[in-house]
Amino acid sequence: MKELRNLTEKFGKKEVFLKILKIPISRRKKWDYLINDKLNELDLNGNFKKEREELSFYKKEGIEFITFLDEEYPEILKKIPDPPLGLFVKGSFKKDFLGVSIVGTRRCSSYGKRIAEELGEFLSNHKITVISGLAYGIDSAAHKGALKGSGFTYAILGSGVNYIYPSLNRGLAERIVKNGALISEYPPDTPPLKFRFPERNRIISGLSKAVVVVEAPEKSGALITVSFALEQGREVFAIPGPFYSEKSRGVHMLIRDGAQILVDFSDLIKFLGIEEKESKEVHLTEEEKALLYRIPDTPTYVDNFLEDPSLLPILISLEEKGVVKSFPGNVYMRVKWR
Structure with missing residues (x-):
């Protein structure tokens, strides 16, 4: 990719890739031009002023443009058959992540x-x-x-x-x-x-x-x-x-x-291949255990398992401990806890 290297050294990687990205042809054709040193056929015209202005504007908006040649571009993505020419990122992006x-x-x-x-x-x-x-x-x-x-x-x-x-x-x-x-x-x-x-x-x-x-x-x-x-x-x-x-x-x-x-x-x-964190043990009273086992693990209307209104505080306690989840309309379900 000699032509690409010459262009990026002269005008900047981000400016060159941004201009190529905006050309209305398929991504695969763009890669073909890049890999086979045919960028001269794309008529890039050597004027990258507009791209510099756009990149400056993106930066002010908190948007980073990462090209395929940048160190920040994820290695895992470079290896796929059809990688993006570049990525626009808004937020915190780390190159090395699992x-x-x-x-x-x-x-x-x-x-x-x-x-x-x-x-x-x-x-x-x-x-x-x-x-x-x-x-x-x-x-x-x-x-x-x-x-x-x-x-x-x-x-x-x-x-x-x-x-x-x-x-x-x-x-x-x-x-x-x-x-x-x-x-x-x-x-x-x-x-x-x-x-x-x-x-x-x-x-x-x-x-x-x-x-x-x-x-x-x-x-x-x-x-x-x-x-x-x-x-x-x-x-x-x-x-x-x-x-x-x-x-x-x-x-x-x-x-x-x-x-x-x-x-x-x-x-x-x-x-x-990573170590699992120890889960926090949930401590339940005997009354809480008894009610928990009556609550289905699919969303269920409260009257279908809570016959005695006096048990409502226990239900609320189970929800606070994260073993029961509530939904709109007095619907509850038991969830798996760790």
Whole structure:
């Protein structure tokens, strides 16, 4: 890539890559021009004033542009078959991190949401970066869980980092910027288009050591991420759901085809080769134990298990200890504790 080296030495890596990035041809063609020293055919015209101004503006907005040639570009992402030319990052991004992606359907069940959130928090507390796509459903739950923990989370967007989609997740995006990063291969003000979401999925898996699928119907977009993960040599874990649930059919198909069943969150810790933290022991009174065993592990209306109103303080105590979770409408469920 002699031509590229000459250009970057003269005008700067970020300026050159930004100009190439904006050329309206496919990413694969751009790589072809770069690798085969045909940049002269792109007519870059040698004027990079506009790119310098744009980079200066991005910096003021707290956006960093990391090119493929920069030291900050993750080594794990360089090795995938179709790496991004560069990444626009808003937030705190570390080159060296251990990442696991959590993906699944936007229309998840309360079961799927609970699993994704708990898994996100578990990984975060073990200093594993949780990676997902900021979509509704499983993605959002995974990010929220990670934010509850002590680690970081990265949201890979199918739009620019200034164009949050879905818009209702702007608040979540702001929280991620403070405890992780929004990441995109598209310029900051790029709107979301349908084809960009499958494209970003290769980055989700590319930044990860493993991909966990929580809930996914047969034709879920999460299965596109799995395809990229297999192509990239990543390990795929699947969390089974109810047998008749359409939301879990895609997951069950993955298990049938050879994906690893995630029986316990610690399976991931063992796979990644890190030491599991000791869990805090939850101390329950005999009265609390008796009520806990009557509460189902699926969302259930309170009157179905709490016949005596005098037991309400015990229910509240169980919730405070984190072994019971409440939902709107006086709905409760028992959760697994560690």
